[in-house]
Amino acid sequence: MIAAWRASGMSFAEAVCAQPKVCALDLAPRQKAMPDYAGALNYAYHLDAAKLAALLTRHATQRLGVRHVRDHVTAVTMADNGDIASVTARANGEIQGDLFLDCTGHAALLIGGQYGVPFVDRSAQLFNDRALAVQVPVDAESAIASQTIGTAHRAGWMWDIGLPTRRGVGCVYSSAHLSDEEASDELEAYLRRTAPEVAVADLSPRRLTFRSGHREIFWSHNCVAIGLSAGFLEPLEASAIVSIELSLDALIDYFPASRDAMELHASRFNRLFSYRWDRVIDFLKLHYAISRRDEPYWKEHREPGATPDRLRDLLRIWRDQPPSSFDFPEVDEVFPAASYQYVLYGMGFSAPRQGALGQAPADQAAAVRQVRERARALASALPTNREYLNALRSTAALPIAEGISVQ
Ligand SMILES: Cc1cc2nc3c(=O)[nH]c(=O)nc-3n(C[C@H](O)[C@H](O)[C@H](O)COP(=O)(O)OP(=O)(O)OC[C@H]3O[C@@H](n4cnc5c(N)ncnc54)[C@H](O)[C@@H]3O)c2cc1C
Known part of the structure; x- marks a missing residue:
């Protein structure tokens, strides 16, 4: 699809799948009437961990004969x-x-x-070791984003997850590059920008540390x-x-x-x-290794010793040809070649002139057209994320899903 994408003038994501359009419109990735686990697009639920644990306990003890000792x-x-x-x-x-x-x-x-x-x-490769997590209340009628929004900052990144009653927002950072106070300032600035109606000073973020x-x-x-x-x-x-x-x-x-x-x-x-x-x-590491930001944290991420050897070699190969399934030969790879293509070309990594050999340019152009048509069809067929979640929560016997995200 590389050649057809380049010719289309669209972003890589828009050229190869319908997800960007669905996300831009805050739509759900499935309709309520679809069979369980089916979807118009790949998706995942945000689960309430305590309710899921109760559900699993009940299933294991009542149906599978497991003895649960707490x-x-x-x-x-x-x-x-x-x-x-x-x-x-x-x-x-x-x-x-x-x-x-x-x-x-x-x-x-x-x-x-x-x-x-x-x-x-x-x-030495993944510098982040702290996070500040906060729950931001939202209006009952407000749009719920269909995807987790990740936003880079000077020494890490923010997560932003939309749920029916709140947004879960977090600032992930490296304590070697950003003090706790500076991280609080980053988070506060992000919230003032994205939730101007909320009294940010009243929120109390929770600090997490990890290695x-x-x-x-x-x-x-x-x-x-x-x-x-x-x-x-x-x-x-x-x-x-x-x-x-x-x-x-x-x-x-x-x-x-x-x-x-x-x-x-x-x-x-x-x-x-x-x-x-x-x-x-x-x-x-890919997200950091190909960034062009110039703060010290990002520059250090691009230093030669900070990138794993295998990724460094693949990045060299990917200057000439796109990531392929032969680069990821195991069964059940956590992140397949398509995930790498999304990040590479979404972040502006220079795509090779030719795509992988095998698909004729005319077929590629037809595939891009089909994606565009499918995106249009889904835009008119799918409910908004809020409509979908309201319907799910009103009918589910045990509503353990707190949200749903396009993946
Ligand atoms: C803010 C946040 C957001 C996250 N978001 C995501 C996400 O979107 N997707 C994702 O994949 N992951 C996410 N994670 C990570 C995910 O939550 C964890 O990886 C997961 O919960 C780990 O589960 P666990 O059972 O291994 O460990 P834990 O949840 O830590 O459970 C360990 C349990 O062992 C018990 N225990 C310890 N010692 C003993 C003992 N001596 N006797 C008996 N019990 C003991 C503890 O009490 C605890 O209940 C997130 C984590 C955080 C903090």
Whole structure:
């Protein structure tokens, strides 16, 4: 599509898909009458985490026969072979098991505390380590943005998520480049610009600190780390929950039927997730490595040592040809070639004169025309995001969705 896009005079996103038009009009990516999970465009829901946890608990205990014990783990007992034999919980005592999932978040009680698996710090590539998060009330009739809006600032970026009763806004920054006070000022200036009707001084932002990185391995002996215990990368592109889902998918596929196959499954899982963490870091870093901003933070991001080698090599290749699926050969890549094309060409990375060989220019031009027609058709067929969410919330038995975003 590269040649046809260049000839069209449109932005890359407008030339290759209908999403920009739908987003510009604050429309929902689906109609309420569509079957569950179907959509006119790719989308994701913003979920209320507490309600989702209650739903999953009910489903697991009532339908799947899971025994749910809510307690605080105070000790771990090891077996002679180095496996975890049991954990001791404050109220329920010893709980034995064959396989333990470490879901203890930053505490990483088992993978870090028990097995001492080192944390690999990736902050030399991803500098951000703090965020200020705030909830901004919105008018009941106001438009709800169909996409998460990300806006760069001098030492990081803002997120802005539209929900029916509020916007979730956050300022992500690097404490080495911006003081907490300066970050507050950035956030305040953004809110005054985007929510002039709100008394910004009355809002109380919450400060979060984090360190981008991950464990050296994720499965040790009979313990698999999933979620924050495995690692965390800055929230750009929201990769945390999808990594949890992918870990569970892989665990189901690699589920050890007996102890003697465990090491083989563990080493396959560790190889796959080392690859995946590296690929997510590449994709996040792309946003910084091709920026043209000239504040110190952005310049440091472009210094040679701050970009992972594989991404540096790909950027050289992509000067001559667009990202292709051969650059991302694994099953279930978190970010495929299309994601890279969006960011590259959306941020003004110079596109090669020729696109990938294989699609004739006439076919490409027809494809761009089709995209334009589809965008027009969707613009007249889809409800606004607010209309869709109002209808969903009034009829859902358990409204766990707080919002919906085009992806
Ligand atoms: C403001 C914000 C916005 C975010 N937005 C997104 C997003 O849009 N998309 C996305 O993918 N991710 C997002 N994330 C990240 C996502 O929320 C986390 O990755 C996810 O919640 C991690 O889940 P977890 O279960 O691994 O860890 P946690 O949620 O930290 O849970 C760990 C649990 O372990 C328990 N625990 C710890 N020690 C013990 C013990 N000794 N005994 C018993 N229990 C113990 C803790 O009490 C806690 O309940 C966001 C995070 C923040 C802060």
